[in-house]
Amino acid sequence: MAGASLYGQADVPDAPDVPGAPAGGGLPYGLDRLSxxxxxxxxxxLARLLVSVFVVVTATFLMIHLIPGDPVRAALGLTAPADLVESRRESLGLNEPLITQYVSYLGGLFTGDLGTSMISGTPVSEIIADRLPQTALLGSLAFLTAVAIAVPLGLAMALLTRDGRRRGVELGFTSTAAVMSAIPEFLLGVALVAVFAVSLGWFPVAGMSGASSFVLPVLALALGPAMALARILRVEALRVLGEDYVRTARAKRLPRRLVYRRHVFPNALTSMLTIGGLVLGAMLIGTVLVENVFAWPGLGMTIVESILQKDYPLVQGVVLVYGTSVLFLNLAVDVVLGIADPRSTIRES
Incomplete structure (x- = not known):
């Protein structure tokens, strides 16, 4: 309402109410949600994910064009007839301008068309759909196994060695964990096969032939990351044990189990989530080596076979699946971390 101001001047008339406008002169409607x-x-x-996916897609497209010489000739062999080579180049669209090929490649991705295998003539998407479940199952079981080993082991070592106690136990654990986490998956897989499959005969040597065939591949993929996570979790748990709020809880003579359950374990596990996401991505890449050691019929064995056979469209498709899978896994871990620790979203914002 307009009227005389305290300084003898007329007040500015009140602005009319606008439907949907925030009260008090806030952000425009819709933009307030961005706050x-x-x-x-x-x-x-999501913006970072889109940029990363674009980079991965572009890199996989350029992969076949960065190969020295003619990729079709390399795949079919030097003795292949010229008309067959030309026909295959035409079917792959390699005679088109590069930008036209790129646009066609992007269009194919939106429709699920990843091209056709040079060797079998089967659509790449069908081959990936057939092999992906085996790799996803192996990676999931290995990650769950790594967590099942790392969490109790890391927390137990933190409680046993807190306040400088049991130096021998601490030295033995850290040394063993460092050695185990440094052994490549394929070497660990070969050692497991030599001992438990060849010498003792407890498990199958290779292949996917029942529940027992999962044991050695899962252990080969999980033991190294499990020891690395256990070391990290122990350090985080020791850090939390030294925080003031834990000391205050102890000073109040709260039951030790209650202090650990409410204060130590949740905070230590939250700190491990970020590293866990990196480990999960590394384990996904590690399936390439483990699958070839155990002749596991997944994407890891598929990509090695396609490289040896110079089946470049199939290589492109598998690399694209691996790359985008790692990106989406990282996004999922970030979201879970934001839910578990809302302070991380506030700090970043």
Whole structure:
């Protein structure tokens, strides 16, 4: 309402109410949602994901064009008839300008068309759909096994060695964990096969032929990351044990189990989530080596076979699946971390 001001001047008339406008002169309608930390957090993560996916897609497209010489000739062999080579180049669209090929490649991705295998003539998407479940199952079981080993082991070592106790136990654990986490998956797989499959005969040497055939591949993929996670979790748990709020809880003579359950374990596990995401991505890449050691019929064995056979469209498709899978796994871990520790979203925002 207009009227005289305290300084003898007329007040500016009140602005009319606008439907949907925020009260008090806030942000315009819709933009106020962007002030929410979760919204900004997810917006940044999704934008980063889109850029990363674009880079991966472009890199996989250029892969076949960076191969020295003619990739079709390399795949079919030097003795292949010229008309067959030309026909295969035409079917792959390699005679088109590069930008036209790129646009066609992007269009194919949106429709699920990843090209056709040079060797079998089967659509790449069908081959990947057939092999992907085996790799996903192996990676999931290995990750769950690594967590099942790392969490109790890391927390137990933190409680046993807190305040400088049991130096011998600490030295033995850290040394063993460092050695185990440094052994490549394929070497560990070969050692497991030599001992438990060849010498003792407890498990199958290779292949996917029942529940027992999962044991050695899962252990080969999980033991190294499990020891690395256990070391990290022990350090985080020791750090949390030294925090003031834990000391205060102890000073109040709260039951030790209650202090550990409410304060130590949740905070230590939250700190491990970020590293766990990196480990999960590394384990996914590690399936390439483990699958070839155990003749596991997944994407890892498929990509090695396609490289040896110079089946470049299949190599492109598998690399694209691995790359985008790692990116989406990292996004999922970031979201889980944001839910478990809302402070991380506020700090980033």
């Amino acid at each position: 929410n930390p979760w919204t900004r957090f997810l917006t940044r993560r």
